[in-house]
Amino acid sequence: MGDSFGDFAIFKQPAIIRLSYHKRTGKCVSVDTKVIRMDEQHIDREMLLEAGDIIKAGGLVAFPTETVYGLGGDALNPASSRKIYEAKGRPSDNPLIVHIADLEALDAIVREVPPEAEKLAEAFWPGPLTMILHKSDLVPYETTGGLDTVAVRMPVHKVAREFIRAAGGYVAAPSANRSGRPSPTVAKYVAEDMDGRIEMIIDGGDVEIGLESTIVDLTVPEPMILRPGYITKKMLEEVLSRVEEDCTLMRADSGQAPKAPGMKYRHYAPKGDLTIISGAEEAVIEYINEQLERQRLAGKKTGVIGTDKTIGKYHADVCKSAGNREKENTIAKELYRILREFDDESVEVIYSEAFDASGIGQAIMNRLLKAAGHKVIEIK
């Protein structure tokens, strides 16, 4: 086990964790971040026990899931949750998702399991679905951002599940990015944001889905989607006859606050100024090229997000294809990587084609709209 990795021997050494503390505040300022590698076919239980010990001792470990990388800490330890907020630079009113590996673990952290939750768990767990339920006293308010409800997810990724078991069964994990940056879909981006802030990164290669889990609130009279993801409304409605949607998901002008606290922040934002252009294909291409010329004359570095079919028609400094419209899963998987690459290449102005907001396309457009601060131009 593990022999297939040429450089694996070095990971077998015991973890050396060096922490520095700020003299006045006592806060942790720098950590040696150890990176270990394993994928679902090569699980190294010894290394995962070490990762689990870090969590049990109150430290932080980033790990792969099928959606995006998570930044894990002990969900039942208030100090660990505080550390997560600090490492991410995240406002502490934005609650964390508690990750479990086995259904038996659910009872202890929730007040009750309603029949809808049982049905959804049977249909979609383990997998990319998060359920909001009433929390039990075991879950500290530090983890739930002061709420009486708790978000719970059981990932399907084998490394994630073995790691959660090794860590004691309850791992609080937001996406492993600094607050406001796109969620990481490869370990390289976790390291970019978290190096020196957390004790360990488990590099499990590329994630499968690339967008965060669907969140469904089961503490309200009608189950409600608070964040769209790979599990779509239609899929949920095959299990529960009726599912509502938070009306703020696709609109900036609803005048209401999103029901998932984290959705109110301008997440997933690239550093460049992003605008979405929607309309008929040829008209969109023509409009974007006009804007690109204007920005070029103003001395700006420009970028475009198009598709395999259209990308060759744009005259930007950096052109990126999100994939094929007929295979929306490929677009979901590429989106965050593309947004980060525009940052790496210091692109200042970005135009993106719009995507069909049905199925997983809704999750793609929800994230893209947030990245663009809801700036959309419709070409008639």
Ligand code: TXA
């Ligand atoms: O796919 C995922 O869900 C990833 C991976 C790592 O599992 N995690 C993730 O976590 O996306 P995070 O923290 O980036 O997003 C969690 C979202 C936030 O928008 C937060 O406000 C919402 O879930 N949330 C958590 N607890 C909640 C609660 N009790 N009520 C309403 N929203 C909640």
Ligand code: MG
């Ligand atoms: Mg996040």
